[in-house]
Amino acid sequence: MTQEIAHDPARQRYSVVIGGAEAYLTYERPKAGHRFITHTVVPDALGGQGLGKRLVQRVMADIIAGGETVSSTCWFAKGLIDKTPEWAARRS
16 A cells, blocks of 8 residues: 655645655745755665655645746755656746
8 A cells, every 4th residue: 555645834844654664855935936845855764665756746746736836955856857847847
């Protein structure tokens, strides 16, 4: 069964917990209509399951649905955004 990714807007964080370990993505909102992805963290215990990619997919789905733009200093998220034309079009 695939675990649900939770979004906590107050903490500016997307996360999924599996077997007591948490993978998460954090972001900031430096201005209205823009999200700045700061970190994607997947602990070793959860590695190799595609959780980092799922976290980025989820934040990008929300960004697109909200008509927002995105930027990132997280190498992982930035790499996926750069490789996906629909997401890259949202960069600012």
